[in-house]
Amino acid sequence: MSSLEIKNLHVSIGTKEIVKNLSLTIRSGEVHAIMGPNGTGKSTLAKAIAGHPDYTITSGDVLLDGRSILPQEADERARAGLFLAFQYPSDIPGVSIANFLRAALQARLAEGEELDATGYYKRLYAKMDMLKIDRKFTSRSVNDGFSGGEKKRCEILQMAMLEPKFALMDETDSGLDIDALRIVADGVNTLRGPGLGVLLITHYQRLLDYIVPDFVHVMWDGRIVKSGGKSLALELEAKGYDWVKKELVLA
C-alpha cells in the first residue's frame, strides 16, 4: 500500500502565490478527482508536484510513502513511481513510440544493466492488447502530427508500461474532444486497481461520467474548498461552481 501526501502546500509563480495551503492524501487503489473553474491553480498544483522549474514550492511538502520528493529532480520523482500526464505533451519527431518507451524503461535500470529486447516487446504488445491499441501505432513518432485522441493513447500506453504508483493527470478544458475523453477514460479504467492511485484533474464534469472517482475535491482560488464522494461531481454538474462560491461566502 503506497501513499502520496500533499501537505499544506503553497506554490508560487514568480511572486504570485497560486496554490494556498493545499492538503490531500491519495492511497493506492483510489481515484481522486480535482475539479474547479479555470485559473484556480489546478495545473499549477500538478506541475509543482512534477518538479517543473517555473513553479516554486514556498512551503509545505509532498511525500511519497512517507518520504519527501521535493529534493528530487523530475526524473527521480518519475523513477520513484510518479507518472505525470500533461495537458500539452511535446512532440518528438523522429523518435518512434516503441523506442521512446524503451529508452524510458532503460533509464530506470541501474548503470550497466541492459533492457532485454525480447522481453520488452513482449510486454509492450501485451499492454497494447490490453488497451486495444493497434500494433502499427508504436512505429509512429511520439506525438508528431497526432490528434488529441492519439496523444492520449500514447500517454496511456506510457503509463501502462511504466507502471507508476501514482498517476497525476491534468485533463483540462482545451483539446479533449469526446474521442480523446473516451480514450483517457478507458485507459484509466483498464489500469486502475489496487496498485495504482490516480489524481485526475479536470474542468469537465463529463469526464467523471466515464471515470467514476472515489473522491471528488473542488478547488477554488488555490485551495480545496469542498471534498466528497462521486455524487459531488453530479451536484457540481447540476448547480455549477457558483454554488460552491455562495457556500463559501455564507460560511
Ligand code: ADP
Ligand atoms: P487552472 O489549471 O486551474 O486553470 P492554472 O494553474 O493554469 O489554473 O493557473 C492558475 C493561475 O496561475 C492563473 O491566474 C494563471 O494566470 C497563473 N499562471 C499559470 N501559469 C503561469 C505562468 N507560467 N506564468 C504566470 N502565471 C501563470
Ligand code: MG
Ligand atoms: Mg489547467
